[in-house]
Amino acid sequence: MLQTFTKPSFIGDSWSFLQSRLQGTVIVPDDQRYDQARLAWNLAVNQQPAGIVVPKSAADVIEAVRFARSEGLSIAVQATGHGNVRPADGSLLILTSDLQGVEIDAQAQTAWVEAGVKWGVVLAKAQAAGLAPLLGSSPDVGAVGYTLGGGMGWLGRKYGLSADNVNYFEVVTTDGQLRRVSATENSDLFWGLRGGGGSLAIVTGMEIKLYPVTTVYGGNLFYSIEQAKAVISHYREWLPTVPDELTSSVVIMNFPPIPEMPDFLRGQSFVMIRGAYTGPVEQGEALLEYWRTWQKPVIDDFKALPFTQAAAISNDPVEPMAAMSSSAWLRELSDEAIDILIDHLKPANGSPLAFAEVRHAGGAIARPQATAYSNRDAQLSLQVVGAIFSPESHQALKGYVAQFKQALQPYLTGQVYMNFLEGTESQEQIRNGYAPEAYERLTQLKAKYDPDNVLAYGFNIQPAGK
Numbered sequence: 160m161l162q163t164f165t166k167p168s169f170i171g172d173s174w175s176f177l178q179s180r181l182q183g184t185v186i187v188p189d190d191q192r193y194d195q196a197r198l199a200w201n202l203a204v205n206q207q208p209a210g211i212v213v214p215k216s217a218a219d220v221i222e223a224v225r226f227a228r229s230e231g232l233s234i235a236v237q238a239t240g241h242g243n244v245r246p247a248d249g250s251l252l253i254l255t256s257d258l259q260g261v262e263i264d265a266q267a268q269t270a271w272v273e274a275g276v277k278w279g280v281v282l283a284k285a286q287a288a289g290l291a292p293l294l295g296s297s298p299d300v301g302a303v304g305y306t307l308g309g310g311m312g313w314l315g316r317k318y319g320l321s322a323d324n325v326n327y328f329e330v331v332t333t334d335g336q337l338r339r340v341s342a343t344e345n346s347d348l349f350w351g352l353r354g355g356g357g358s359l360a361i362v363t364g365m366e367i368k369l370y371p372v373t374t375v376y377g378g379n380l381f382y383s384i385e386q387a388k389a390v391i392s393h394y395r396e397w398l399p400t401v402p403d404e405l406t407s408s409v410v411i412m413n414f415p416p417i418p419e420m421p422d423f424l425r426g427q428s429f430v431m432i433r434g435a436y437t438g439p440v441e442q443g444e445a446l447l448e449y450w451r452t453w454q455k456p457v458i459d460d461f462k463a464l465p466f467t468q469a470a471a472i473s474n475d476p477v478e479p480m481a482a483m484s485s486s487a488w489l490r491e492l493s494d495e496a497i498d499i500l501i502d503h504l505k506p507a508n509g510s511p512l513a514f515a516e517v518r519h520a521g522g523a524i525a526r527p528q529a530t531a532y533s534n535r536d537a538q539l540s541l542q543v544v545g546a547i548f549s550p551e552s553h554q555a556l557k558g559y560v561a562q563f564k565q566a567l568q569p570y571l572t573g574q575v576y577m578n579f580l581e582g583t584e585s586q587e588q589i590r591n592g593y594a595p596e597a598y599e600r601l602t603q604l605k606a607k608y609d610p611d612n613v614l615a616y617g618f619n620i621q622p623a624g625k
């Protein structure tokens with residue numbers, strides 16, 4: 160039973176008193192570190208928290224929660240700021256960036272990962288032991304935030320979502336208590352945290368499963384943009400034939416006309432087949448024959464890739480940038496849907512989008528699991544991303560994406576993948592992130608674990624009955 164929160168007697172009303180209770184750091188608005196600390200990786204996020212706490216331990220998180228409760232503050236949590244749902248305005252923002260513990264147990268094939276750790280760090284340490292975590296396309300994303308939303312990566316069809324591979328979480332609930340959450344301890348919360356996002360509790364660390372993967376057959380085939388329709392249709396025919404060892408996507412990419420780009424990519428558009436095969440390299444090569452014997456790609460960099468270099472498959476940007484991401488599950492890649500996709504990505508048509516990617520889910524992701532993540536039968540995840548240059552361009556991008564999704568409506572399932580949404584769209588689409596009964600159950604968990612909606616900056620789940 161969750162304890163009722165009572166104001167601890169040691170709490171005064173000042174941030175400096177909180178600082179005296181912490182091993183970590185308190186940063187208030189008149190501190191010169193404030194403007195740097197309030198940044199998110201996505202530079203489009205402009206947030207003005209009432210104060211920022213950078214904890215060094217779970218004990219610090221407990222102090223911060225108790226302080227916030229006694230001061231009537233809501234609590235936001237940020238690891239990297241890759242997936243902001245709501246700016247942390249007026250809140251106590253807990254920045255987990257100093258919670259950097261990672262311990263690999265090679266025997267048990269598990270990793271203990273603290274809340275501020277990025278996937279790249281887990282990957283490097285696990286690979287040194289011949290093991291792999293289920294990271295996504297970017298090693299710069301936070302392992303915990305990614306996992307709370309589900310977590311679909313290049314080993315996903317073989318081993319499932321990251322959320323499916325958590326042994327336990329350590330959390331602080333909004334009553335200021337440290338709890339262990341697993342299939343046998345606080346099991347209702349364990350169900351909710353696996354896909355339900357970060358608005359049920361503050362995760363201080365998690366133990367995850369690792370897999371014996373050191374090499375994949377992975378990379379990209381670049382085809383000329385003029386071949387986009389043929390390539391995407393050919394991709395559609397390929398998917399029912401591929402094994403779970405292959406996780407892949409088809410991408411339309413408009414490379415920006417910036418000096419940092421190599422000549423052959425700068426300002427150019429391509430359609431790309433991208434993926435990773437986890438299994439014998441020869442079998443990966445044999446699978447790729449489907450493409451190589453069909454049409455010779457302009458660039459073919461599929462090869463035996465040390466999994467330490469998994470980031471090279473998507474080559475996601477690492478430096479902070481202002482961008483907008485949106486997403487939807489496609490019902491099918493019909494000829495009409497493909498035409499709409501291509502038309503809306505053409506720079507010549509005024510498209511402000513940098514890329515669109517259709518990822519192939521299914522395989523182990525489709526297998527039933529006791530998790531809040533519930534769109535398991537969805538097979539084709541569409542994600543679009545555009546850069547933001549000004550508030551006006553942000554508005555224009557939002558309008559463009561809304562119109563694009565409207566045009567695609569007949570080919571969408573109506574459900575969304577929460578990890579690929581952000582900002583107001585994430586808040587508005589929350590019910591479509593889950594099966595109706597799963598969403599209902601999440602609202603009941605919210606009523607039990609955070610009845611006052613103190614954690615109002617994670618996924619927008621409202622407490623049942625409010």
Ligand SMILES: Cc1cc2nc3c(=O)[nH]c(=O)nc-3n(C[C@H](O)[C@H](O)[C@H](O)COP(=O)(O)OP(=O)(O)OC[C@H]3O[C@@H](n4cnc5c(N)ncnc54)[C@H](O)[C@@H]3O)c2cc1C
Pocket residue numbers: 235236237238239240241242243244255274294295296297299300301302303304305306307308309310311312356357358360361362363475476578579616617618
């Ligand atoms: C370049 C890029 C590549 C990506 N690739 C993939 C991919 O391949 N597959 C995929 O599934 N997703 C992918 N994503 C989406 C990503 O998983 C989400 O944006 C995720 O929420 C990022 O987590 P974070 O902790 O890095 O970001 P943050 O913005 O810091 O946190 C994201 C959310 O998680 C909550 N949160 C973070 N830490 C905690 C905690 N300790 N306790 C409670 N709540 C917490 C935050 O409050 C926030 O709501 C990608 C995103 C980007 C920008």
